[in-house]
Amino acid sequence: MKAITFHGVSDVRATDVADPKLVEATDVIVRITTSAVCGSDLHQYHGRGGGALVQTGAIMGHEFMGGIEEAGAAVRGVRTGDRVVVPFSVSCGQCTWCRRRLPTQCTTTGRAVFGGRFGHVWGGGQAERIRVPFADHLCEKVPAELSDDDALFLGDILSTGYVCAENGGIRPGDTVAVFGAGPVGLLALQSAQLFGPARVFAVDRVDYRLALAAELGAEPVSLDRGDPAEQLRALTGGHGPDVALECVGHETPFTQAIQAVRPGGTVSSVGVYVETSMGFPAREAFFKGLTLKMGICNARNYMTPLLPLVQRKKLQPARIVTHTLPLKDAPRGYAIFDAKQDRAIKVMLKP
Ligand SMILES: [Zn+2]
Ligand SMILES: [Zn+2]
Known part of the structure; x- marks a missing residue:
């Protein structure tokens, strides 16, 4: 089958690899209909994040879906x-x-x-097929109309963006600032609106991403216009937002979020950090009495409850899709997403 494989920094290729096979009786083989390039794939693409590179030849990608082609004998x-x-x-x-x-x-x-280099290596989803273990636990059925x-x-x-908003503890009437208007930030923005905030701001540098954030109901705050903490205080009567949602995963936006948020506010962070450790204004966070929450999303817990919200269009994740490419063109998909060319926000791949 065709798959997108890793060959070194900024080098992913469409190659022919062996078809995956059932190994355990609890496995299924999924024939992939859509996969996508994630911001955290770019960490691997750039060889960032400490430790060894992804193995050469490893199949990339952890966002995928499709139809079950084969199921192990124990799958119920x-x-x-x-x-x-x-x-x-x-x-x-x-x-x-x-x-x-x-x-x-x-x-x-x-x-x-999936497609990662942490722990045991599992094949990724930027491929025509994938072996999914523990199928009864991992597979979420998708209704035909979605x-x-x-x-x-x-x-x-989407689960990550939602968790970011949930961890922010947004209450009706709050002001919320989303740091980063990339795919996760835009979905955190949509999710934040479910909690009834009075105002939502989106902080980014890229014009076309801020434009989509504005279409989704946010007030844009451009990093090109100076310190975002100062801009946000000026926009909120000198107080700062009640909640900051950090969706980049870097020391700078995390610091800016702490500086921006009002005394007693909350900073919720879901960006995948490149740094293994980092500095942040601990003293300011302490004296302002902030609540700081962060962490990788336990997406499995959120798929079932969020699915009806997508069905009823309370969440509209497809609005962030800007590109749909054939799987074999994934190398170009990585390049334009990475360089923010061609107004790319989310790149989908179709085998
Ligand atoms: Zn991801
Ligand atoms: Zn377990």
Whole structure:
């Protein structure tokens, strides 16, 4: 089959690889209908994040969905022909951490990610087919009326954006600032609106991303116009927003979020940090009495409850899709997403 494989920094290629096969009786093989390039794929693409590179030849991608082509003998909850979406992290559903609803900490799989290099390596979803283990636990059935573009992000960036908003503890009438108007930030923005804020601001440098944030109901704050903390205070009667949602994963926006938010406010962070450790204004956070929350999203927990919100269009994740390319053109998809060319926000891949 065709798959997008890693060959070095800024070098992914469409190559021919062996078809995946059922290994355990609890596996399924999914024939992929749509996958996508995620911001965290770019960390691998650039060889960032510490430790070794992704193995040469490894299949990239952790956002994918499709139809079940083959099911192991012990699979009960789904069957051949079912349309499913799967979370980015590989988890068993049975171990200590899975039972505590922390599937990203799964000890059975070693905190693995599809297409990732952390822990045990599982093939990625930028391919024609993929082996999905623990199928009864990982597969979420997708109703026929939901498009791939609306369903796909349940497995990663929509759940992540939602968790960011939920962790912000937004109350009706609050002001919310979203740092980063990329795919996760735009979905955090949509999610924040479910909690009834009076105003939502979107902070970014890229004009066309701020323009989409504005279409989605946010007031744009451009980093090109100076310190975002100062701009946000000026826009909120000198107080600063009640809640800041950090969706970049870098020391600078995390620091800016702490500086911007009002005394007693909350900073919620879901960006995947490149840094293994970083400085932040701890003293300011302490004396302002801030609540800081961060972490990888346990997406499996959110797919089932968020699906009806997408069905009823309370969340419209497909609005961030800007490009749909054939799978074989994924190298160009990575390049334009990485360079923010051609007004790229979210690049979808179709085998
Ligand atoms: Zn991702
Ligand atoms: Zn587990």
